[in-house]
Amino acid sequence: MRHVPHAPGTAVPGPVRFRPLPVRSTVRLRRPVDIWHKPALSAVVALAVPDLTLFALGRLDLVLYTSAGAMCALYAHGLPYAARARTLWWVVLGMVASLGVALTAASLVASAAVLVVLASLVAAVHKVVCDATRIGPPGNLILTFIAASAFFVPQRPAEVPAHLGLALGAGAFAWLVCMAPALVRPQGPERIATARALEAAAGLLRTGTGAAPDRTGATRAVRGTDPAGVAQARHATAAAVNAAWHTLFLVPAGTPEKAAARAELERLLAQAESALGDADLPGGAEAAAERFGGWARELRSGRPVPAGSPSAGLAEEPAGVAAEAAIDRPVGGLLAAPGAGDRLAPSSPGLRRPAPGRPHGVRAVLARLAPGSPLLPIGARVAVGCVLAGWTSMAVGVGHPYWAVVTAASIYQANTTLSWQRAVQRTLGNLLGLVLFTALLPLIHTGQLTMIALALAFQLGAEATITRNYWLGSVCVTPMALLLTEFGRHLPASTLIADRWIDTVVGAAVGLACCVLVTNRRAADRIDSALERLAAAEAAASRLLAAGPGTGAGAVPGPGTSWASELVADQAREADWARDRLAGCLVELREAAEVAAGEWWQRALPEERIARAEQQGHRTLAGLVRRLSVPALAA
Structure with missing residues (x-):
């Protein structure tokens, strides 16, 4: 299709196009994430101690509340420990606040239909806030799973404070578990x-x-x-x-x-x-x-940091802002x-x-949630899809509508294609998980200690496999979720399995239908904004390159240096700033293009314009990187 130039910020004309939904890549296994064992072991320890304590006290009916805090151990493992300490406390507080809303509603509202609506709204808030804060895996899923379950747990108002206290205490222990490795590898x-x-x-x-x-690690031509x-x-x-x-x-x-x-x-x-x-x-x-x-x-x-050779193209001490x-x-x-x-x-x-001056904290999140944000249609998808899934589950007579709500909430990703893949993965994984749970029923019925051991094993297995493909991780997540239900109240296995299967199908089907019907046209608008920012960053970087030599990462003056050295230092900082801003804009454009490409019904994307902008941007970025390496190479 011929590309039609347009003014920045205006809609790109073109017919609406339909994207085929992938199948083979949906179930293909990937390499596991390199640090999967860190959240896995942290979660197992954070869950084991409260579970065994409740077992010793004969109060495993309270395991939902301690699990709410313990599951926070899955977050923030990619952050340095100082940032992880702050982040985990916010996650724990968010989990406890969500649990408080759910338990209060469960104690005051008798209508299951109204509880479905409330659970769906909370799920939508989880989705948009987690996406806006870029909290990372496991995102909104754990928060929604715990909160949606709590909406349908029998509760009295007087019990809510004590149950929230258990969640907060378990969350504090999870914080300690996640911070403990800092003592060994800070x-x-x-x-x-x-x-x-x-x-x-x-x-x-x-x-x-x-x-x-x-295979040996050596390179071959x-x-x-x-x-x-x-x-x-x-x-x-x-x-x-x-x-x-x-x-x-x-x-x-x-x-x-x-x-x-x-x-x-x-x-x-x-x-x-x-x-x-x-x-x-x-x-x-x-x-x-x-x-x-x-x-x-x-x-x-874990060995000492290798001494990088400055002659490889970098100065001894990179400088600049x-x-x-x-x-x-x-x-x-x-x-x-x-x-x-x-x-x-x-x-x-x-x-x-x-x-300095870059927005962060609440201001940055509010900027990502401002009117026109591409996250808002995704929040609408979650709210509408979860409500309809829960109500449909109730209409067919299932006694656990929150499972349908959680299933619908879990499939909503950045675009329709990813949501389709997640729906297929969720359905397949849950089916296989139910088969595994059925096969283990004789072992499960041997006692509560065995159930605890199996739940911890499933938690470890879920984290070990979910990064390879979501359906593989769901094979372990499903029996673990069923065991969590068994701790609180015993239900006939046949009813439990049948309800879970029906809710999975209903949640995936209704959720996906809402995803298709509630389109995200703003995904393409995000490309226009990203292109404008990239053009501005590339123009600024090109001006620096055209100004000629005189900037470099190795030109930072020390105390008592001349005004000329100070000028060179300012130029170095400006070059660093331009380089990093340009690189960030390139990353943002690529992400926006990939998200928009996965929407099945929208106007044609400016693919030629994107390709040209990326080529020019990477060419200019390469020039800046070479310019900043010159002083070290000359040395």
């Missing part, structure tokens, strides 16, 4: 983020040179290069580097020791960023890829946004910082 999260950036940079270098790692693969690797590297910078920005550097530890990681991250500059690296691209991969392995192993390293894409979002890295030791002038 730099763990930021080391992993830097390692990911190095691995992405190594992948970019291998893709661009036609080299690929073999391959014929030709795939332009699409190179572009994808470049986008992945830019995203990984931006995420790593944001992680380092959250690391406090208030003492010389902490500043020195962070500076070591910044040197390695800056060298990973040099892969975006298309410069001639010492030893060639293949040697640099091997070097980056080796550094990444050392970072992950890094602003908006990932526009509208902060790691940790609202809950971790106040930059701990702003508190720098006086002796650490070379550490990079986010630019």
